[in-house]
Amino acid sequence: MAVTDTLKSIFAGLYSALVLAAVVPFGLVDATPFAVVAICMFALGGAALLLFGEPRRGRWVFVWALLLFIATSVWIVIQTVHIPLPSLINPIWKDASVLIGVSRNTISVAPTDTLDSLLYIALPAMTFLTGLIIADTDKRARRILVVLAIGAGLISLFGLGQFLLFPKMLLTENKRYYLDSLTAVFVNRNTAATFLGLGFLLTATFTSENGRAYLGFSSAPPGTFNEGLGFWAFGSLSVSCLTALMLTQSRAGLAVTGLGSVFLLPYLASQWKSRRRLSSQADHPMRRKWRLTAGAIVFVLLFIAIFGGRAVLRADQRGTDDGRFCIWSDTVHALSQNWLQGTGFGTFRTVYSAYRTADCGIGGIVDRAHNSYLEGFLTLGMVFPIVAVLIFFVLIRTFWTGYRDRHRLRRYSILGCAGTVLTAAHATVDFSLQIPGFAIFFTAFLAAVVSICCGREERVIENRGRESPELKIGRSVGLSEI
Template sequence: MFALAIISGLLFGEPRQSRGVFGIVLFLLIVLTGWMFIQTIQLPSRWLANPAWDVARDLAGVNYAAISVEPADTFASILWVALPFVTFLTGLLLCDTDQRARTVLNGLGLSAGIIAVFGLLQFSLFPRILIVVEKHAYLDSLTAVFVNRNTAATFLGLGTLLMLTLVRDIARSYSNHPPGEPGRNTLLLRSWIYALLLCACFTALMLSRSRAGIFATFVAALIYFPWLVIHWNGSRRHLKPVPRWRSMLKLLSAIVFVVVLLTMFAGQAILRAQERRLEDDDRFCILPGIWRAISDHWLTGTGLGTFRTVFSAYRDPACGIFGIFDRAHNFYLEGFLGLGIVFPIAAILVFSVLASVFRRGLAQRRRLRHYVVLGLAATVLVALHAAVDFSLQIPGFAVFYSAFLSAVVAISLGRSSGEVDMAYERSLTN
């Protein structure tokens, strides 16, 4: 990815329309990686060093002292943080036009659909196999190419939203294609293939049995699907105004459809929620201990990648003595504990920039406005699930989401051009 970023920068240069976002993200990448490096080195006069190093010096004669309690793990985590950032920056370099951005989203959607089909076949025929190795966890759940069902659910939820968008685009192209013209049958075939891949993503999502993943997708669908139904034919300038009652009817129908769909097909996840209440979930039991750890190290953090070591001192015996918590099951709290006050500042900056980008996209884009809403809904999905799981900490999903986000940000900041949009729609028939 780093090599691709360098090549893209040399070939395309700095992106024009998304230059501001590119600069902010690059600055944020430098700040975060720089701070993580500072956490690993020995500062003069043991300044800001973690108190654990004093104990290590007294007991074992260790002379080293740093902010991180495990400098090697924190140093290794720099790459895990840099990878999604560099992926996003590379995406902005490549998606310098609406057509390229939509091509990237088309490829990501089809990839998600193919992975969903693979997951369904694997779960049906070889439920105890994970790609090519033996599966040891979540034997009752579809995880596709992931180990954890929650990460799989986040990926499949995003894939479902993407494939829904592709089905909408190809269906509109087919309906606008003149009968008898070459390419109409090809469009029909592609419409059916896209629809089947959409069904595969949705089915795989339901079989993941992830309560949080399905609920987050449900919230995102309530944002995206009603809007898509109301504006199915696109927002064109010369369309006749639609009566308000008809728009309200479409809105209510879309909401009812999403609720009914969830009720009908999310039975296994709902059953899991009923069998194991929130207060009985270990991930919620350990929250007070995480907050105590954060309160003790809120300024400098303990070093990213050190949660497993640090949390053991704050673990409540009432949560049980079995198992090892190597992750906080909360992206925000683990980031706060690892990086200190730098993390919430960075998170607020990221969400503020995304809010500004989506607001601009909703105000300026016409034909491609549904991609802006798609980006908003997907961000809500990922942000909600990150509060109870660690999907964003898995490199495979982090890279996929970063590539997706770069394309929707590029579209949101792009200038509306009817001729370019129509040219892309005509290219769907080729």
């Protein structure tokens, strides 16, 4: 048992390091680092499954995630094969048959691109499944979250240093886009904003966790030196993430981080209770809760007002004159003609050119819809909203289970909910979830949080298994009498 526990800890360390390594090289948008990380993650996941089997906790989440991934993958493959149903075949092949005598008779307008894009779903899915297998205890799951929080904080520090000292550089290359904005290790400032916002929520959670005990705002004994060190370290990283977020000048990034903070910060603040307050009932709980909620919201708005002025100024200058609104209009037009079967996963760039109007200009190539839901619906058809709704249902049920059952660790279910709200909301106006490095980071974050949320069910099952036969008989007799 001790050997297995040590081996799982080693796997957890490798897993965390691999997740952070996936973020650094421009969010893994280049083919070579993507292939290296994919090979390592699949090897790690396969080894974890062979050595440890299915996860002990959150098994139903594991099964649902695996089934949804298999179903989506099967549909993507179906989009690339010859089918005998003319009504599902994309009209482009009928035109091709008339013009050049060649027809693929497939749903996808570019079958090769669709098959290649399957890996962009498989890698985050494997990251999530592997995380559930490895993070099978609260301790390991929290360690993974700690590593992710520290990694996000260090990346924000690197981004700040590079932006202030070498503003024309992006890692080791000359910066070509967003010269006036901080992008950390990403090419796009909006992806950087989503990452830094999630990093802020993570570091803020551990700042509160260490600070409560260290500063004497909990019923637990006074904190140790390590908790004090953790408080100041995570506090500094939290400020770093928030400052870097402001310098991205991402309007949506600021808004969704504020939205996620409204979910998380009031609860974290409500846990800071002095011993004198714990022994006194003078302060009404509901009154104090609303006061803390208002204080947390004011804190976020004040910080944005002070440090996010450049993003606000950019919003005033741009107004509603944003090219993505035009792209959305053309995408909806394309969707109206392909909503059932889709055009083939990963074919947006090819399909959009046929529906592009002159209002959107004629320069440049549009390869993203700037709305992950619209793009997913267009390329996957009706399968996408069904899978998306099921994913949100599984996550909501998991977070509610953690909130209801994990009283001492309830903050992690709220953290998971806040991080999901932040990422899902930003996906409506940008494509951060479609960047492999961030998708891997986010699914690793979800895997650790889901493991903690499902921890109580494991203890209940184990306790029932340890009951003596007499106690089990007594319990069954008592139930039958009732």
